[in-house]
Amino acid sequence: MNFYSQLQANQHYHNELEQVIFRTYHKLASEATSSNRPGMLLGNIQSGKTRAFIGVMGVAFDRDYDIAIVLTKSSNALLKQTCQRLMSEFHDSIENDQARVYDIMKLPNRIRKYERNQKLMLVVKKETKNLDRLHELFFETHPELKDKRILFIDDEADYASVSYHHNQASNITELRVISSKLDQLRKGLSYSSYLQVTATPYSLYLQPEDRTVHEQKSYLPIRPAFTEIVPIHDQYIGSKTYFDSELSNTLFWPVNEQEIEVLKKQDRRRVKETTLLTTGNVKGLRHAFINFVTAAAVRWEQQRHANERWKKYSFLIHTDRGKKAHEWQADVVIKMEEQFRQLMHGDELAFQKIVEESYEHVIQSTTRFQPTFEHVYECVKKALNDEHVVTEVVNSEQDVENLLNQQGELRLHAPLNIFIGGQILDRGITVQNVIGFYYGRNPRNFQQDTVMQHSRMYGARAIDDVVVTRFYTTQKIYNVMKRMHEFDSELRRSLSKEGEDQKVVFIEKAENEELIPCSPNKLLLSELQTLAPHKRILPTGFQTDYRTRIIPHIKRIDRLLLPFEDKQVGKLSLSAVSNIFDLISETLVMDEGYSFHVDDVKAMIAYAAKKDFAHIVVKTNRNIRRLTKTGVYETSPDTASTKSSELRVARQLAKTTPAIIFLRQNGKEEHGWSGTPFWWPIIVLPSTMTSTIYANKTIQTR
Structure with a gap:
């Protein structure tokens, strides 16, 4: 059927990634794997992990696997994005009646034999109802499916959170419900392989305590059956850029911790509509807003000069999980935009000075053509006059589904898009052309898999966009994220070695x-x-x-x-x-x-x-x-x-x-x-x- 060659024709997998794809398949086919001892495909955040595991699926379909079950986080938006990605990548196979993609909860009551004989891709949220429906499919509706060769792909996996949790009542560490259901399901299947895909290897260490201490007072990584590391491409921008590069200090903009607190709960005493451009209580957000517009203007002028197609840009605000906080922040940003517009018309000299300060800050980090302030200033004025800025709250499944484009990414409605949200933006959802990120999630105990996944500014990025990007957060959060980067980098370096060197x-x-x-x-x-x-x-x-x-x-x-x-x-x-x-x-x-x-x-x-x-x-x-x-x-x-x-x-x-x-x-x-x-x-x-x-x-x- 040549599923992989069809993917290769569309994706043009480079040699290093192709080697990882085939090594992963051969190890899955030859080694015993399970949800507690999976094969591991380890990548960076927004680095092409999905592309890699889809390649593995293509090879598996060519080599006698019949069904791929893709397990996603409990998010309708991520599930929809995954379904759309699979339908896009396997488009030719689907059009030729060689394959089908189904959301397990939208599966027909009965699948006709003609379709059952095709390659099936089932997208399943890691929720009880989804797994119950999967169990029903294999052991009640179509029991003949349990004898097929099945590949489980656990996407955006967290080895610890999926596998174990600590029962405080009994004070023992035990398998989670989801992991238990998966184990129960797989015991009834004739042949299955399990591949876990993650970007947060820190969770490999959060295992039950009965582990062996190495004689050199060190721990060997608690490894799955095998680990393959997804190579990063030449346009990948990750934590190194933000925390350990020559650009680090330029990209980071410190925000006062009190400001983050002010923005978590409506407080019109400390944040007045009439003083948004002068109060110190939202100084960081004010800089973030005008820097976002100015940075986009600089890029548009550069694109115009180079006869390139102009881009729409996005800015993320993620400080809290609560809907009321999001609504309050959106209200502040929208009124701040209006205040800037009024200042532009009422006291243009004062407005020009603000934009000039922003321009001087942004332009210092650009390495290519530097447009004049006059051109950038006119571009900023037009953006505000013509209402190029759209501020949207993204804090529920319905909100995100309405905002997704056909590729399952957040749709950029306007030239400048400000998205304000919480946990729904944490994992998997792709946001294009991010050049600003205002971050204030400050949990009592920082967890690497959670905090690093908040970093939506990672991914395939043009360097000319990166240099005008700004990351706004408190010094405390920045310092913790920097330590996370260091730990993550060192762990990956160790995992890339063999034997005792790990x-x-x-x-x-x-x-x-x-x-x-x-x-x-x-x-x-x-x-x-x-x-x-x-x-x-x-x-x-x-x-x-x-x-x-x-x-x-x-x-x-x-x-x-x-x-x-x-x-x-x-x-x-x-x-x-x-x-x-x-x-x-x-x-x-x-x-x-x-x-x-x-x-x-x-x-x-x-x-x-x-x-x-x-x-x-x-x-x-x-x-x-x-x-x-x-x-x-x-x-x-x-x-x-x-x-x-x-x-x-x-x-x-x-x-x-x-x-x-x-x-x-x-x-x-x-x-x-x-x-x-x-x-x-x-x-x-x-x-x-x-x-x-x-x-x-x-x-x-x-």
Whole structure:
């Protein structure tokens, strides 16, 4: 039937992805899999996982599999999107009566034999009624189907949440209802394979506690039957861009935590309709709105200049799950738009100044043709005058179904689309051309699979759109998401290896200050620190304390470090390093959303050091600014551009034991400091250390 060749003709799978597709099929066909021990197709968020598993389905249909059951999250919108995607990809096969796609809940009471002999694709929500209907199909309506070869594809899977949950009443970990129903169903089938598709491998570690600790005090990843990693394409933009790239500081725009709270509940006392353009209570949202319009205007001018087709753009606001919060936020945004329009007509000079500030911010990150402010300004005025901005609330299944286009993506009705929603936007739903994301979900305990899936700004993105994109959130949330990125990256790096090289060490600090193995299923993402080869760890987001308080500490540090000033490199015992960090901690005052727990820092240095010393690199007379040009905290006081730079030197030294860069900053007031010299430390971890996850009290890293 050549199902795969038809897909290949439409998709043009590149060689690396094609290899993953065929390896996945062969492993599914040769290895025993189940919902508790699935085959794993691991991709990044919005990175083409669906494309990959559809390819696996095509190969499976060519190699004697008869039925594919695609399990989706409990979302009508995602179910509809999945059905439409399958019908689109297998269009030729469906037109030639070789295949059928069904929503299990819309399945006819009886399927004619002519259709039963075709390849069947059943899309099933992970809900009790859906699984009951599936059971009815195989064991009551058409029992002959249970003898066919069946492929289960668990899309947007969470290995922990699908498989296990903790019963507080009995205090035991047990199979979830959905997983139990799947197991019961599969026991009655003659032949089936199970493939899980996910972008959040963190859940691999949230397993029952009766796991074996490796003799090296590390855990081997609790792996499924096999894992295949979906390769990312050259246009993929993921967490690295937002949290670990040269663009990171430009893309991030910090928002005050009080503003997020104000936007969660209607409060016309603190947010008045007449002061939306001046009040500090919605300052971040105000910047987000005008930056969105300005960024789109810049892109339209660039597209016009290059004779390219112009795009519609989108902006997401996701701060709360409640419908009332969404309605309140929509009311604020719509009235804010009207206030900007009134200002444009009533005091154009004031309006022009606001747009010019936004233009200067946006244009600094563009790398191609830079349109003039005059052209961009006229474009912004037209967008507001002609009401190009449409604000829509997306907070129920019905809302989303009405907003989906034929591809199952959120339809962009207007040139500029602002979508305000909650959990319905979390997973699977694709939003095209996102150039702004205002995020404020701040759960008590951050879970990686949940928070990372909120990141709808990931995916196939043109770099020219990416550079004008802005991510608005609190410093606290940004810091946690950055740690999640680090953990996710290190885990993927480990999973891509083979055998013992896959191990990841989990440690925590005991009451006696010793580091001991830590069970990974006890960890919270907001408490994790990822220790990886040559990673940098440093305090950020701080101000120096009053001069009278810190001068005595600075003098004591000077006596310990200035003897190394001439040679710039040396060694210090771990006890001396510990003493210096104690003194440094007394000189720093951490700002909101930041912390620097010196005991954790010292514990990590001691853990990473194979010997009782650390290399040091000492530089003085530095004049780094506290804030970057974009207004975020400086995170790179060290330099890496020259062969003699301190970071390069430190990395050369940090092979089996850490190297610590100590930079004596002049701390001038014109650079944003309090006017007193201080020491800024940067820890560079050894290149030979094993990937390690440290459960700490939370410090800032980069």
